[in-house]
Amino acid sequence: DAMVIQNPRYQVTQFGKPVTLSCSQTLNHNVMYWYQQKSSQAPKLLFHYYDKDFNNEADTPDNFQSRRPNTSFCFLDIRSPGLGDAAMYLCATSQKGGGKETQYFGPGTRLLVL
Amino acid sequence: TQLLEQSPQFLSIQEGENLTVYCNSSSVFSSLQWYRQEPGEGPVLLVTVVTGGEVKKLKRLTFQFGDARKDSSLHITAAQPGDTGLYLCAGHLKENTPLVFGKGTRLSVIA
Numbered sequence: 001d002a003m004v005i006q007n008p009r010y011q012v013t014q015f016g017k018p019v020t021l022s023c024s025q026t027l028n029h030n031v032m033y034w035y036q037q038k039s040s041q042a043p044k045l046l047f048h049y050y051d052k053d054f055n056n057e058a059d060t061p062d063n064f065q066s067r068r069p070n071t072s073f074c075f076l077d078i079r080s081p082g083l084g085d086a087a088m089y090l091c092a093t094s095q096k097g098g099g100k101e102t103q104y105f106g107p108g109t110r111l112l113v114l
Numbered sequence: 115t116q117l118l119e120q121s122p123q124f125l126s127i128q129e130g131e132n133l134t135v136y137c138n139s140s141s142v143f144s145s146l147q148w149y150r151q152e153p154g155e156g157p158v159l160l161v162t163v164v165t166g167g168e169v170k171k172l173k174r175l176t177f178q179f180g181d182a183r184k185d186s187s188l189h190i191t192a193a194q195p196g197d198t199g200l201y202l203c204a205g206h207l208k209e210n211t212p213l214v215f216g217k218g219t220r221l222s223v224i225a
Contacts, residue, residue, distance in 0.1 A: 004156075006156075033212075040218075040220070041217065041218075042202060042215035042216060042217050042218055043157070043202075043215055045212050045213070048212065057212075088154075090156050090157070092156075096210055101206075101209075101210075102147060102159060102162050103147070103159075103204075103213055104159060105149070105156035105157045105158070105159075106156050107155050107156045108154070108155065108156045110154065
């Protein structure tokens with residue numbers, strides 16, 4: 001049973017052409033995260049939503065934006081993708097509150113920028 | 115500065131061998147998680163440890179959280195080719211803070 005779903009699994013875009021990646025969850029978790037992972041590296045947190053509260057990491061470029069219209073869905077918008085933005089983008093969820101929350105990851109969307 | 119240091123970075127072993135992967139820090143973590151990630155997929159949670167000195171077993175995998183909650187290890191007994199992947203440790207320095215990741219250990223088990 002899929003718990004964190006990411007679509008599409010593979011996305012090809014052109015340099016400078018806006019692209020949106022989507023994530024949905026069936027866990028009803030209150031936190032959703034977006035990570036960027038480049039080859040052979042650990043995931044790097046871009047931002048997260050705690051309910052509707054948006055939390056941006058200090059070093060996340062302005063080129064990356066996010067939307068969370070409801071509990072189940074979260075979107076990553078890349079306004080003007082550069083070649084350096086080609087990576088795997090991972091969505092994760094957790095339930096904050098009550099202690100040691102565990103994060104559950106989706107399968108990722110691999111973005112290719114031409 | 116890398117808060118969580120994983121070692122070794124790469125490991126290639128024969129099927130049937132045992133191995134240990136380490137995750138070390140000078141900081142205390144409130145909890146620590148181990149994930150396994152296969153190429154082209156997202157990380158899959160293996161275990162969460164929260165208590166100093168805790169040992170958890172998952173079939174052939176044994177996870178240990180250090181007494182001081184600064185380090186953790188993953189031991190695999192009789193490794194199989196299906197164990198191949200990137201093993202990531204990640205932890206929370208405090209409750210309700212973002213997860214801190216190690217750089218990962220890339221394991222290759224050769225049949």
